[in-house]
Amino acid sequence: LKGYQLFPHLPRIRTDTPGFLLECAQRYGDWVHFDVGVTQAFFINHPDAVRQVLQENNRNYTKDTIQYRTLALITGQGLLTADGEPWLQHRRLIQPAFARSRLVSLDDVVMGVVDRMLVRWDAWAKQNQIVDVDHEMLEIALEVVGLALFGLDLSREAPQLVRAVLTALDYVIYRAQNLVVPPLSWPTPRNRAFKRALFELDQAVEAILTSHQVRDEGEETLLDLLVRAEQAGQLTRQHVRDELVTMIVAGHETVATALTWTWYLLAHHPEVESALITEIDTVLGGRPPGREDLPKLTFTAQVFAEALRLYPPAWLITRRARGADTISGYEIPAGALIIISPYVLHRHPAFWEDAEAFRPERFDERQARAYPRFAYIPFGGGPRLCIGNQFALVEAQLILSRVLQRYRLAIAGAGPVRAEPLVTLRPRGGMPMRLIPR
Ligand code: HEM
Known part of the structure; x- marks a missing residue:
C-alpha cells in the first residue's frame, strides 16, 4: 500500500489500529508492505516470519x-x-529476580493484596454498588508489582511516583495517537506537564533509592538486587532508575488489562465461568490458593491464556531492521520497520478455528500442540521474551481463583465494551461490573 492509499484510512488507523491491521491481513494476507516514502514498513502476520x-x-x-x-x-x-550489549548485560543481571524459586513468595503478596480488595468489595456488594473492575485490577496489579519487586506499597509510600508515571504515560499515548506533535523542546502546556511529570518521577525514585535498606540475601527483592549492583559498580544510578520505572510501566497495566478482559469474557460466557468455579472449588475447597495449587488449576490457566489470545495487552510489537534480510522470500531493506501484531496473529484463520470465539479448551494440553509456537505470542518470543511472563501467569491464576471463590462478576454497562489501543489494549470507558456474592 502506498502512502496515498493509506490516507483515507488515517482516522481509523488513529483510533482503531488493531482493527485496521486485522482488516489489512484479511484482505492482503500474511505480508503487507506500507510504502510511505522514507518509511518502508512491513506488517508480517505469519508465525514463520x-x-x-x-x-x-x-x-x-x-x-x-x-x-x-x-x-x-x-x-x-x-x-x-534498551538494545544490544547493554540490554544483554542487564537482562542477565535481572533474570535471577524472576526465577521460579524467587516467585515463591508471590502468593503471599498476591493474597494480601486481593484480600484487602475483597474487604472493599464486601462493603460495595452490600450496597449493590457498581464497580469499575478495570480500575480495581490496575490498583491491585500496581500493588503487587511494588510489594513483590521492590518491597514497597507504591500507592501509599510513593503516591507521587505513581501519579508521575501515569501522567507521563498519558503523554506517550498522545504522541502515539498523533502523527504530528510539537517537539518536546517547545514549551507547550502538554510538553511542560510531561517534563514536570518526569522530574517528579526522578525525584520520587531518588527518594526511594536514598532511603532504601538492602535486605539480607534470601529475602532480597529486585530492588535490593539493583541497589547491590549499583554499589558493586555494575549499574549506574540512572540504570537503576530506568529498570525500576520499566518494571512499573511493563508490569502493572499489562497484567491488569488482561485480567479485566478475562472478567469481561467470563461474564459473557456463563458456561465457562461455571466450569472454572467447579475447578476452583474442587482443587481448593474454600481455602486460599497457594503456589502448590497452580499446577492443578489447569482450566484457570487456560481461561487466562485464551483471554490473552483475544485481548493481548501488548497488541503491537515493532522492530527496525539493522541490515537487509530475506524473510519467507521477501526482501527486507536495511532500516525497514517491522510490524507484528499479536492481536492479528492470534486471529489467523490457518491456526485458530473460529478465531473470535472464546474457547479456553484450545489451550488444553492435547490441543495446544496444534498451533505453532509463534502463532501465539502474548509475551513476545525469542531472547526478548517478556521477563515477567511467569510472574504474570502466577499472579493471574492466584487473583482469578481467589476472587471467584467469593464473587462472580456481571456486566453492568450497556452494549459491548470497545478495545482501545493505548499503550496496552484497554477497555474504553473502564469496565463497570456488578458483584454477585457466591
Ligand atoms: C517484554 C507482554 C507482564 C516486564 C514484554 C514483551 C511482551 C510483553 C509482548 C515483548 C515486547 C517486544 O518483544 O517488543 C506482557 C504481558 C504481560 C506482561 C501481556 C501480562 C499479562 C509483565 C510483568 C513484568 C514485565 C508482570 C514485570 C514485572 C517486561 C520487561 C520486558 C517485557 C522488563 C522487556 C524484556 C526484555 O526485552 O528483556 N512483555 N508482559 N512484563 N516485559 Fe512483559
Missing part, C-alpha cells in the same frame, strides 16, 4: 522504532527499551 524476526535472526532487529523511542522517554534504557 515472526519467528525469524524475534528469534532466528533477532540480532538483525532493534527496538529503534517510534513505539519504543517514545516509551524510552519514560523508561530510559531499561530492559524493555
